[in-house]
């Protein structure tokens with residue numbers, strides 16, 4: 001019964017992951033408040049906008065007064081809001097830091113004062129940098145290669161230091177997410193390659209040997225839901241990788257080709273960017289009993305269907321599908 005009353009506050013709830021997570025939370029009976037700048041579209045949560053348990057607040061997580069007011073009475077924070085990839089971050093590093101790091105320190109301070117009981121932070125598997133190890137486990141040192149990843153790692157540290165008996169904290173290091181969301185991103189590996197195959201009739205792979213860890217967006221959202229239901233002691237001050245399949249880029253391209261159409265050519269272009277990521281999701285499976293269930297092939301099929309049904313209109317020209325293009329076009333200060 002207590003879960004039905006549980007109040008969840010999601011920053012960045014109108015983003016790619018949030019747009020799948022929010023309806024799932026409402027479905028399970030949670031009361032949900034989203035705070036977001038709606039950078040990628042105002043109508044992202046339209047399918048649930050009249051739900052009696054949903055409140056949407058258009059606002060900036062850097063606004064201290066707003067957060068003090070809006071987080072009052074909430075049990076749990078899921079923190080997704082972020083300038084959420086390297087190229088967007090690098091457009092304006094000072095802006096990126098103000099949102100991804102400074103605002104997080106402030107958020108932690110505010111929600112602790114407001115008596116929030118739990119904060120779950122979306123970090124990233126990119127915090128490891130490039131590793132030689134076959135299995136990249138949570139105990140390996142962090143060697144982030146970019147500022148986006150560096151501040152993800154630093155936020156984890158801030159959070160772990162802030163945890164207390166009455167303030168349960170956990171961080172998740174997701175793989176690259178794939179699949180369809182009502183707020184679509186076409187700047188993530190599987191999604192890019194699928195869109196190219198369908199909308200350009202050609203797949204371009206830079207390199208190909210690099211490994212990429214992947215997680216289906218349904219699994220990503222289901223994990224946040226799952227974490228809400230776990231007892232404090234299971235997750236407190238814990239950090240977990242989460243992913244399903246690690247694949248070489250050329251293998252992902254091959255999967256896209258076999259699903260979208262064998263006649264679609266794969267063009268390979270050599271690159272100096274040989275960054276290769278692969279992670280182990282063993283700890284989350286063994287300690288928390290969470291295993292991702294949906295495959296990369298399912299994500300490709302879901303995307304193919306969404307394109308066919310016209311759910312992703314103007315995929316090559318609408319800048320909202322590409323974070324860096326949107327950030328270039330808007331004047332966020």
Ligand SMILES: NC(=O)c1ccc[n+]([C@@H]2O[C@H](COP(=O)([O-])OP(=O)(O)OC[C@H]3O[C@@H](n4cnc5c(N)ncnc54)[C@H](O)[C@@H]3O)[C@@H](O)[C@H]2O)c1
Nearest residue numbers: 012014015016017036037038039060061081082122176177
């Ligand atoms: N998508 C992935 O592959 C992936 C992988 C690893 C980690 N993550 C992390 O998961 C989280 C969610 O990712 P996503 O793909 O949904 O990103 P997204 O870019 O689609 O969503 C981020 C949301 O935050 C909002 N936002 C940005 N700055 C804000 C501000 N100052 N105030 C209020 N709202 C603001 C944006 O409007 C957007 O709706 C991010 O923290 C990201 O770093 C994502």
